[in-house]
Amino acid sequence: MPRATNNIEDLEHFDLKSCPGGFVDLRRMTYGQYLRRQGMAMDMQMKGGDGRSKANVIDIDLGQEKVTHFEFSVCIAGHNLEDDNGNQLDFKNAGHVQILDPRVGQEIGDLINKMNSFEEDEVGN
Numbered sequence: 001m002p003r004a005t006n007n008i009e010d011l012e013h014f015d016l017k018s019c020p021g022g023f024v025d026l027r028r029m030t031y032g033q034y035l036r037r038q039g040m041a042m043d044m045q046m047k048g049g050d051g052r053s054k055a056n057v058i059d060i061d062l063g064q065e066k067v068t069h070f071e072f073s074v075c076i077a078g079h080n081l082e083d084d085n086g087n088q089l090d091f092k093n094a095g096h097v098q099i100l101d102p103r104v105g106q107e108i109g110d111l112i113n114k115m116n117s118f119e120e121d122e123v124g125n
Contacts, residue, residue: 006030011077014111018103025078029116033074040067068109069094075112 008027016022029037040063072091081089081104089096097105 012115016104016107018101018107019081022081022104023079024076024081024108024111026075026111026115027077029071029074033070034116037067037070040070065094065098068105069097071109071112072097075115076108 006028008030011025011027013023013025016024076091079089079091081100083089083096083099089100091097100108
């Protein structure tokens with residue numbers, strides 16, 4: 001019978017264009033993690049309301065940070081990225097996600113999203 005579970009030991013290596021010499025090794029989320037991420041995003045949209053209040057905008061911004069931190073902490077299994085003092089970044093620490101160069105953070109986020117998206121063409125349908 002075909003295996004339908006996610007092997008968290010399966011990693012994909014990506015060299016970063018936004019950080020020459022930098023790389024990340026990413027793993028796919030389990031379906032449970034994927035659902036948790038969707039729940040976080042839905043909660044963020046629900047709090048957003050009508051968009052006329054500044055409080056709504058703040059809720060959305062904080063929610064987006066929460067989702068990104070979750071994705072980075074779950075999906076980044078290895079990397080060689082450092083802070084200004086030569087210390088390796090720890091993506092389970094929200095503060096380390098916060099200090100990333102935005103180009104690097106966006107590239108990693110895009111790779112995570114692509115890796116965890118289902119595309120019919122990828123599976124030959």
